[in-house]
Amino acid sequence: MDNKRWTEELHNSLEQPVSKPIVIGLAGGTGSGKTTVAKRIVTSLKEQSIVMIAQDSYYKDQAQMPMEERVKTNYDHPFAFDNDLLLVQIKQLLQYQPIQVPIYNFKEHTRSKETIEVKPKNVIILEGILVLEDERLRELMDMKLFVDTAADVRIIRRMLRDIQERGRTMGSVVEQYLSIVRPMHEQFVEPSKKYADIIIPEGGENQVAIDLMVTKIKSILKKHELLQA
Template sequence: MGNKKPVVIGIAGGSGSGKTTVTKAIYEYFKGHSILLLEQDYYYKDQSHLPFEERLQTNYDHPLAFDNDLLIEHLQSLVEYESINKPVYDYTLHTRSQDVIPQEAKDVIILEGILVLEDERLRDLMDIKLYVDTDADLRIIRRMLRDIKERGRTLESVVDQYVTVVRPMHNQFIEPTKRYADIIIPEGGQNHVAIDLMVTKIQTILEQNAIL
């Protein structure tokens, strides 16, 4: 292999920030190439040892909800060009599913999630760290529309969850990780200039890593 090494891009940002749109835009651009997407959401902790009532109390916006040890182990394997078995999370049972998704190693790895920049060990594996920074009012509007339309939630329950969990967790844990970002993209997926810059930067690194 020589010095060939995949490019690892971390994309963080609050819920509804547009980080998924940015991720998709970059992914689409390199679709013909060797690229994979690793979502932090797949790496919520296994809670099968807890009674169901306790699992219902899970705070999915807290750093401790994630099994970062497994995520780091998997990311290190992918960087070494070894395949992994990605875990699957079952949101109806609020624990890890028995299923796994086999994932082959690729030349470009996008790691996306609200807290991917929070763990220093994860940051150390990244070549580019992105934070998608979108105003709170837009984030809550997007979250409302999504949760009501796609998840059958009531307006009251979305607002209640936002005020009691999402907002305080964002301010305490997600927002502060902005300082670790190499690039802060305002207004997510609509920011075509920022996405173009990212794509160019990724190509440069790929060339340096003797991949392209």
């Protein structure tokens, strides 16, 4: 192949939209409103092909460990997540292949035997406190978002969630926050904010930011010829 023809084919390939799913990483501290933001984006794009994947589903299986060891798990440390599995499954979705997402049982502190089938979509929102911490995950993302919410608001939200949904006591939530959650946030979560393309203050209450995200996502979908009318 002569240089002129090679140059023309390269130019044409660069001009053609890449028909692959769009991956959006959505991070932020515990209780920052990440899930609310993700759900509102999904709702605003309900006419599009979109799915949300929670990093919380990918906590490591601890079935082989005794309960007294499981309860010591630091859920806010990068080592708590099975990012290897998450990477494999995100890459499968990028190939438009269905995946089996694990279900984590927080009362038993281990992974359930059941899974949830998730079918491939044109937009994948990957949401979790540390999705921007792992370079391998960042490399798969087309857009990286960080939800930035005041610490006092976040601890109140976490307390309500853990008591109502995960069977914890108020005392255990406060102790865990002071000894683990806050130090891990300062060491791992907050530093990952530097990788974000866009920072969203006040989470789900920031409708202006959510509207801007929806507009940008539609723009990317249109560029990739994936926007559904």
